[in-house]
Amino acid sequence: xxxxxxxxxxxxxxxxxxxxxxxxxxxxxxxxxxxxxxxxxxxxxxxxxxxxxxxxxxxxxxxxxxxxxxxxxxxxxxxxxxxxxxxxxxxxxxxxxxxxxxxxxxxxxxxxxxxxxxxxxxxxxxxxxxxxxxxxxxxxxxxxxxxxxxxxxxxxxxxxxxxxxxxxxxxxxxxxxxxxxxxxxxxxxxxxxxxxxxxxxxxxxxxxxxxxxxxxxxxxxxxxxxxxxxxxxxxxxxxxxxxxxxxxxxxxxxxxxxxxxxxxxxxxxxxxxxxxxxxxxxxxxxxxxxxxxxxxxxxxxxxxxxxxxxxxxxxxxxxxxxxxxxxxxxxxxx
Amino acid sequence: xxxxxxxxxxxxxxxxxxxxxxxxxxxxxxxxxxxxxxxxxxxxxxxxxxxxxxxxxxxxxxxxxxxxxxxxxxxxxxxxxxxxxxxxxxxxxxxxxxxxxxxxxxxxxxxxxxxxxxxxxxxxxxxxxxxxxxxxxxxxxxxxxxxxxxxxxxxxxxxxxxxxxxxxxxxxxxxxxxxxxxxxxxxxxxxxxxxxxxxxxxxxxxxxxxxxxxxxxxxxxxxxxxxxxxxxxxxxxxxxxxxxxxxxxxxxxxxxxxxxxxxxxxxxxxxxxxxxxxxxxxxxxxxxxxxxxxxxxxxxxxxxxxxxxxxxxxxxxxxxxxx
Numbered sequence: 001x002x003x004x005x006x007x008x009x010x011x012x013x014x015x016x017x018x019x020x021x022x023x024x025x026x027x028x029x030x031x032x033x034x035x036x037x038x039x040x041x042x043x044x045x046x047x048x049x050x051x052x053x054x055x056x057x058x059x060x061x062x063x064x065x066x067x068x069x070x071x072x073x074x075x076x077x078x079x080x081x082x083x084x085x086x087x088x089x090x091x092x093x094x095x096x097x098x099x100x101x102x103x104x105x106x107x108x109x110x111x112x113x114x115x116x117x118x119x120x121x122x123x124x125x126x127x128x129x130x131x132x133x134x135x136x137x138x139x140x141x142x143x144x145x146x147x148x149x150x151x152x153x154x155x156x157x158x159x160x161x162x163x164x165x166x167x168x169x170x171x172x173x174x175x176x177x178x179x180x181x182x183x184x185x186x187x188x189x190x191x192x193x194x195x196x197x198x199x200x201x202x203x204x205x206x207x208x209x210x211x212x213x214x215x216x217x218x219x220x221x222x223x224x225x226x227x228x229x230x231x232x233x234x235x236x237x238x239x240x241x242x243x244x245x246x247x248x249x250x251x252x253x254x255x256x257x258x259x260x261x262x263x264x265x266x267x268x269x270x271x272x273x274x275x276x277x278x279x280x281x282x283x284x285x286x287x288x289x290x291x292x293x294x295x296x297x298x299x300x301x302x303x304x305x306x307x308x309x310x311x312x313x314x315x316x317x318x319x320x321x322x323x324x325x326x327x328x329x330x331x332x333x334x
Numbered sequence: 335x336x337x338x339x340x341x342x343x344x345x346x347x348x349x350x351x352x353x354x355x356x357x358x359x360x361x362x363x364x365x366x367x368x369x370x371x372x373x374x375x376x377x378x379x380x381x382x383x384x385x386x387x388x389x390x391x392x393x394x395x396x397x398x399x400x401x402x403x404x405x406x407x408x409x410x411x412x413x414x415x416x417x418x419x420x421x422x423x424x425x426x427x428x429x430x431x432x433x434x435x436x437x438x439x440x441x442x443x444x445x446x447x448x449x450x451x452x453x454x455x456x457x458x459x460x461x462x463x464x465x466x467x468x469x470x471x472x473x474x475x476x477x478x479x480x481x482x483x484x485x486x487x488x489x490x491x492x493x494x495x496x497x498x499x500x501x502x503x504x505x506x507x508x509x510x511x512x513x514x515x516x517x518x519x520x521x522x523x524x525x526x527x528x529x530x531x532x533x534x535x536x537x538x539x540x541x542x543x544x545x546x547x548x549x550x551x552x553x554x555x556x557x558x559x560x561x562x563x564x565x566x567x568x569x570x571x572x573x574x575x576x577x578x579x580x581x582x583x584x585x586x587x588x589x590x591x592x593x594x595x596x597x598x599x600x601x602x603x604x605x606x607x608x609x610x611x612x613x614x615x616x617x618x619x620x621x622x623x624x625x626x627x628x629x630x631x632x633x634x635x636x637x638x639x640x641x642x643x644x645x646x647x648x649x650x651x652x653x654x655x656x657x
Binding site: 197201225228252267271 | 547
């Protein structure tokens, strides 16, 4: 049986840069932001893939494309074999909206302050006709809230977001996504706004849900430590490209791309005795309008050599389902 | 004597709903050129205590007792006029979410120049030069001085805020969650910058955060706060390797460690106590997994677990001898 839930093939997304009045009068050529520039990956049922990278690496755009909220410039995205773009424009749009759900970063801003928990969780049930009447809505809301650990649900149903803690709010956010019984969840930095003491609970909850409901998940983060903990596979992105992808354990044990290594080295280690040499990259991700030639990472790469500005490295398989795009990954050096 | 000494600091918020004690009998000290990390979950009084040090508490906040001495002067006893020679000039603060604290309609350079003019740190002819020097110091090209905040990235805005905090040559800088909204690479850059400034200017830094990893990178000492009180206070190495307070121990295993991704995570169940309903005994007792009978009855005193290592827990050895 085919176990693939989501297939992303050669996904590209370019956003036009606004030229302004003067620009269009002078007929300046249109410039583009290369948010995502040719990436492919598969996601199995019940699998968690972490997209890791700095701001501007294209990880959120990839997530939004997978949800059908942003239309790709090129490439195909298939959810359970169905083309997402066709779905999003066709009569079965509702089905897509139900199957692919988003968990937001900031639970302080993503909940409507004037909606009770019950409404936040049940509103979409009506839209998708998953509940015939109010009684059924209530039943689903109660069981979903208990599923995400808000027990007993009756004490939460009629509360407003301001009466909840950050962790509880994020659970409500997860419950509203879960209530629709999705097959794909995109979680965009779901714990970065939460206190450290609560993060583990939320990560644990996501892990339990994917096991019980066989949900595939794209976990978007800049924090490799949490990615290592929650995901089965990790894809490291830089300027719209996947530079390294593989099983989380393999990638973290043996990172091959200099960017992955650097990202790993800057994660603060909670013990001064285990402090490691850090490779802090200078500056920030270059703007994705004027991309560097050759390997996009070469201007910031600590080990770049003369061929790097000229050759764009492709992902090479190094075994163990582990791929990296760097000329230094042995087989590419002539 | 230390550069900064905080003794028995107690702060209450007087509101329509009643009086809430946010900080309760807090003691700590900071030497010249050293850094102290203040750690704890949201709502444990970290920011309130720092605002009191700056005398910037909101109107409802009252300092009930205590002393904050900076180089021998009690900051809490100064008049508003006298305070001007201390606040920003000798002790300054980088606020939480400071990246959004820049005024969007003025250039960043002008905002820093205004600070210099207002405090008369340097002769007015020198303000532009000093401003450029500050840009240089925090690693932003001074050619960007006449750009507006929206033209800056998050990391650069944070650098600009650090420049502003340094404008009057303070001895102490309080940084409240300076890296929370930044991604890991920029966070590492900002931490490096703070370390470098500390070394070059012999600056003392108080770093307020809930991220123990960040503290391990930067700080000499760590103060763990819980429910407005000191929970544990020691040098960084002891906190990470010989922590005695159950809260500190739980915090240390609450989040994934990249060097040990297989380790079991244990979040701390429950939430910090609400200020209007503090438990009668140890503030951590309701969430503590090793509590004993007496914990729910009596607030434990601060006990020395070792020289220069304080903890507020009855299980710490030495407690019984103190009784």
